[in-house]
Amino acid sequence: MRAVRFHSVGQPPVLEDVDPPRPGPGEVLLDVAAAGVCGTELHFLDGLLAPARTPITLGHEVAGTVAEVGAGVVDVAVGDRVAVHYLHPCGRCHWCRAGDDHLCDAPLGFLAFVTDGGFADQLVVPASATVPVPGSVSLPLAATLCCSGSTALHAVATAGVSAGDTAVVYGAGGVGLAIVQVLRERGARAIAVARNPERLALARELGADATVDGTSDDVAAAIRAATGGTGADAVFELVGTRATSSAALAALGKGGALVYVGYSFDRIEFDPLSLVVPEQRILTSVGNRRAELVEALDLAARGRLRSVVTEHPLDDAVRVLDELRAGRVLGRAVLVP
Numbered sequence: 001m002r003a004v005r006f007h008s009v010g011q012p013p014v015l016e017d018v019d020p021p022r023p024g025p026g027e028v029l030l031d032v033a034a035a036g037v038c039g040t041e042l043h044f045l046d047g048l049l050a051p052a053r054t055p056i057t058l059g060h061e062v063a064g065t066v067a068e069v070g071a072g073v074v075d076v077a078v079g080d081r082v083a084v085h086y087l088h089p090c091g092r093c094h095w096c097r098a099g100d101d102h103l104c105d106a107p108l109g110f111l112a113f114v115t116d117g118g119f120a121d122q123l124v125v126p127a128s129a130t131v132p133v134p135g136s137v138s139l140p141l142a143a144t145l146c147c148s149g150s151t152a153l154h155a156v157a158t159a160g161v162s163a164g165d166t167a168v169v170y171g172a173g174g175v176g177l178a179i180v181q182v183l184r185e186r187g188a189r190a191i192a193v194a195r196n197p198e199r200l201a202l203a204r205e206l207g208a209d210a211t212v213d214g215t216s217d218d219v220a221a222a223i224r225a226a227t228g229g230t231g232a233d234a235v236f237e238l239v240g241t242r243a244t245s246s247a248a249l250a251a252l253g254k255g256g257a258l259v260y261v262g263y264s265f266d267r268i269e270f271d272p273l274s275l276v277v278p279e280q281r282i283l284t285s286v287g288n289r290r291a292e293l294v295e296a297l298d299l300a301a302r303g304r305l306r307s308v309v310t311e312h313p314l315d316d317a318v319r320v321l322d323e324l325r326a327g328r329v330l331g332r333a334v335l336v337p
Contacts, residue, residue: 002337004119004317005055009047012318013058013119021116021124023070028127030082033139034311034334035118036061037320038147039173039262044112045321048265052114058317059335060086060111062118063133063142073127082130083142083297084118085290086111091128102154102287118143119317121337131293134301140309141300144174144332149296149305150288151261152178156186157292158285159234159259163187166227169208170248171238171262172199174307174332178296179236180208181305188233191226193219198330202308220250231256238262242269254278261285311336 001020004013023029041058043049066080076082088109089101096104108126109115116123133142152175161167165188169176172194183190184207192203195214203211212222224231231253237245240263248258249270258280275282299305308331312320320333 001121002314003057003116003121004059004314004335006044006051006058007055009045012045012321015315015317018057018120020122023068023124025071026073026126026128027070027124028066028073028076028130029068030062030064030084030123030125031067032062032064032118032120032123032337034063034143034336035059036144036147036174037317037324037329037333037335039324040112041321042325048263051112056112057116057118057120058112059117059119060113061143061146061148061334062086062111062123063139063146064118064123065139066130067122069127076127076130080130081133081135081139081142083133083146083293084111084123084125085129085131085293086146087287088126088129089290099291100289102289119314119335121314129290131290131297134297137297137300138309140311140334140336141307142297143334144307144309145296145300145305146293147288148174148178148307148332149300150292151175151285152182153292153295154288155179155236155259155261155285156182158283159236159257161186161188161234165189165233166191167234167236168193168223168232168248168251169203169236169238170244172196172203173238173329175261176236176238177203177206177307177331178305180206183207185299185304191223191232193223196327202330206306219247223251227253230254233257234259236261240264240266242266249274252278252280255280257281257283259283259285307332309334
């Protein structure tokens with residue numbers, strides 16, 4: 001079968017012929033329908049993140065149809081339409097028992113980080129990692145929700161945003177656009193910041209109450225103006241550079257939370273006193289729980305969470321990654337075998 005494989009930093013991934021996987025006990029074989037292309041893939045190529053092994057098949061946002069089940073699988077059947085929770089928790093460690101399965105100490109797999117991902121014709125995952133996709137949700141959309149939608153739900157929960165709050169979404173890529181919609185769902189006011197006018201227009205279409213041009217000389221001042229001078233109750237930082245972090249902190253109001261979802265090679269400096277006096281918080285949010293993927297799919301089925309999804313053939317992976325790096329992907333791109 002075909003798979004898009006990452007070999008080394010600085011080198012484009014390669015479409016290769018590999019042996020088809022076989023499901024073992026407790027596992028299922030999927031015919032991949034779509035796999036989302038995320039900024040995480042760029043982090044691998046740039047060396048900001050390192051997988052546990054190379055070569056490895058990329059792609060952690062996956063949805064497909066069950067083609068075969070391994071021994072002992074009883075809750076998943078051939079023909080089921082499923083999305084995959086990309087970190088497959090053990091279900092037994094302290095974090096899993098506490099409900100934070102995204103922090104699992106001994107995961108059974110981790111797509112594209114430890115185990116092969118979904119940029120391939122087929123994929124084997126633990127049956128416990130699969131989540132049924134509602135009939136009204138397309139598999140390409142479901143694939144994107146495995147990261148963008150569920151990560152957005154997790155980030156908003158981490159921030160503790162409430163109805164009536166004002167939150168800034170700094171970066172209007174796939175995750176940022178999903179956060180805008182989750183904020184709307186929570187009754188909060190969303191302000192989207194991006195450098196691309198098309199992304200700002202899409203953010204408004206999806207529920208942003210105001211937008212700010214990220215190329216402005218003073219982004220923080222523009223955000224404060226949009227909040228009546230008080231600053232934001234939360235800022236979701238999806239870029240993670242020194243410049244965007246500085247603007248995000250300057251835009252934060254009293255008691256506000258700066259939530260890092262994105263990251264870069266940059267190191268961030270701040271003055272603790274400037275945070276202590278207004279009692280502000282710096283938080284981080286990583287990935288998502290399996291339950292949040294279930295919720296994201298439910299919201300999509302009810303028309304409350306959507307994405308602009310563009311489909312591309314598997315052999316276009318390198319070109320799509322180049323488009324993503326150049327900021328020319330609007331919404332979410334998926335690879336379709």
